[in-house]
Structure formats: structure tokens, C-alpha cells
Amino acid sequence: MTRINSIEIFIVVFMAASWLLGAVLVAKAAKDRGKSFGNYLALGIFTSWVVSLITLTVVRSNEASHHTFCPDCAETIQLANATCASCGRKL
Ligand SMILES: [Zn+2]
Numbered sequence: 001m002t003r004i005n006s007i008e009i010f011i012v013v014f015m016a017a018s019w020l021l022g023a024v025l026v027a028k029a030a031k032d033r034g035k036s037f038g039n040y041l042a043l044g045i046f047t048s049w050v051v052s053l054i055t056l057t058v059v060r061s062n063e064a065s066h067h068t069f070c071p072d073c074a075e076t077i078q079l080a081n082a083t084c085a086s087c088g089r090k091l
Pocket residue numbers: 070071072073074075084085086087088089
């Protein structure tokens with residue numbers, strides 16, 4: 001019969017806790033960027049917070065490439081728009 005010692009329990013608990021903590025931290029970062037906290041938390045828990053972080057980074061850089069800033073009012077403008085929605089300046 002195998003005896004489970006306390007150090008093994010500690011390692012398992014520590015790994016589970018850091019897994020969850022990572023997932024929560026990435027989910028919080030996603031929420032700060034206007035993404036769904038729940039979606040990224042679920043992604044982080046069911047895959048890994050690393051996958052969740054990569055997804056957040058990729059989604060973010062994709063969005064950044066579709067936006068620019070208005071030279072007049074510094075509002076974020078979608079590149080598909082020809083005029084600034086905030087001040088009406090033509091790009
Ligand atoms: Zn503007």
C-alpha cells in the first residue's frame with residue numbers, strides 16, 4: 001500500500017492553486033481589455049492559463065491592427081470607417 005506523504009499533497013495542491021490563480025489573473029486581464037471574464041476563466045481552467053494568455057494576446061494584436069487613432073481627437077477608429085465617429089474628421 002502506497003502511503004501519500006504530506007509533501008506530495010502539498011505539491012498537488014500548490015499546482016492546482018497556481019493553475020487556478022493563473023486562470024483568474026488572465027481572465028482579469030481579459031476583463032480589463034473589455035473581454036468576457038467568464039470565457040477566459042473557463043478557457044484557462046479547462047485548457048491552461050498559458051493557452052488563455054496566448055489567446056488574449058493574439059485577439060488583442062488582431063484588434064489593434066484593425067484600429068487607428070484620430071489625429072484630431074485621439075479616439076479609436078476602425079480602419080473600415082472613413083470618418084471619425086467622435087468628431088467627424090475624414091481620414
Ligand atoms: Zn476624431
